[in-house]
Amino acid sequence: MENFEYFEPKTVQEACTLLTQSENGKVLAGGASLVVLLKNKLIFPDRLINLKTIEGLNRIELNPQGELSIGALCRHRDIESSPVIQERFEILAEAASKISSPPIRNMGTIGGGICHADPSADFPPALIALEARLKVSGSKRSRTIPIHEFFTDYYETVLEPDEILTEILIPPLPSPSGGVYLKLDKTTNSVAILGIGAVISLDKKENCTFAGLGVGGAAPTPLAIKEVSSLAGKPVDIHSIEAVASAAVKQSHPISNVHASEDYRREMVGVLVKRALKQALERAGKKVTSS
C-alpha cells in the first residue's frame, strides 16, 4: 500500500490530467471503500489523487426550478442532515441514514459510494427511483449519464479511466410526491441484503403522474424497474402494484452469499417492492385501495 504517488489537485481538470498521465491511478474521496481495497491489496494504483483539495465539490443546491444538485464529495452525513433534502427528497435522507455506521457516514461520500458500484449500495436504488443524472468530467469532454446506464457489472461502471464524477442531479419532484427507501439487513449497520427505492407523484385527482423504482442487491448492478412507469396516468391500486412487483422479481438474478440465499433474495424483492410502493403512495398522501 506504500508504493503510490500522492497528489492534491486544485481543480477537476488538473485531477483528470493526473489520471490521464497515470497507468492505473485512483481518485480518493472519503476513503471508506477505497482504503479498504488498498489495505486488502485488491488494487495497486500507481497514483492516488485526493479530490478533497478541490473546492466546490461538496455543495447541496436547489435551483429555482426545483432541481437538486449534490456535489460528489458530499458526505452521507451531509445528505442525511440537509434540511432541503429532508424536506423535499426524504428518500435520499433515508437512504443516507441507513449506510453503514455513524462514523463511516462522517467519512464516506455519495460520489465515492456511486463509483465504487457495490451492487448492495444504499444510494443507487433511491437515485434510480428519482431518475438522477450523473455529471462526469474527463480530460477532453464532460458528459451527463442517466444513473440507470451507469453501472455495468459488479463494481464496474461506464466511467473512462480519465473521468471523475462531480455532481449528482435530481430532477424536480412535483407536489404531492412520496418517496421511500427500504433496506433489508441483518443489523442496523450491516450491508443491504436488498435495498428498494420507490417514488410516486400524484396530480390533484390522485392519478399517478410519475413512478420510479430502483432495486439493489438483486443482480450484479442496481436495477431500474421500467415496468413501474405503467402506474402513471391512473389511480394506483393494489393490482398494478402487484404487477410491478412481479416484473421486479422477474428482472432479479441475485447470488447466494453469506448474507442471504438467491431464493430468499428473489422472494423478498416481490415483498419489499410492494411494501415500498405502498409506502411511497402513503407518503404522497393517499392510501392504496384494495380494489
Place this chain on the structure above:
Amino acid sequence: MKKDIELRINGAPYRLSVEPGRTLLQVLREDLGLTGTKEGCASGECGACTVLLDGEPVRSCLILAVDARGQEIMTIEGVAENGKPHKIQQAFIDFGAIQCGFCTPGMILVAKALLEKAPQPGEEEIRKAISGNLCRCTGYVKIIKAIEAASQPWYFVSKKG
C-alpha cells in the same frame, strides 16, 4: 515517496514525514506512540480505532495520515482535562463500563461527540451513536448507563458528595 505534513493532535502540532499509504492509525500508534487508539478489525467495522476529526467520530484505520491535515484530531489521550478524567471517563469507571478495555477509547470518543451535540440524549440516541462500536465483552448496558449518567448535570455533584 515520503511527504512532509503537519497534524494537529489533541491541540498540539506535530511535524512528520510519512509515506502517503500510511493510515492515521498507524502514524498515531507507531510514529507518535499514541497507543490509546486501538486497531481491531482494520477495515472500518469495529470502531476500536475511532478518533474525532473536527469533533466528529471517524475511523482512523481508513483515513490516510496525509489526508488528515488541516483538521483537529482528538484521540483518547486528549480527553482528560487538567490531568483529571473527563466526566465520561469517570462515569465509565463508576459504572463498570470497562471490561477488557479494548473498545473503551472508541466508545468514550463517540460518547464525547454525542454529548457535545446533544447534551442530554435519550437511550435510543445513545444506542444509535455507539452502534458502530463493537464491545466483544458485550458490556453494552453498562456503557449506555455510563453515558446516560455522564450527560446528567447532577452526576458530578453526587460523586463529590
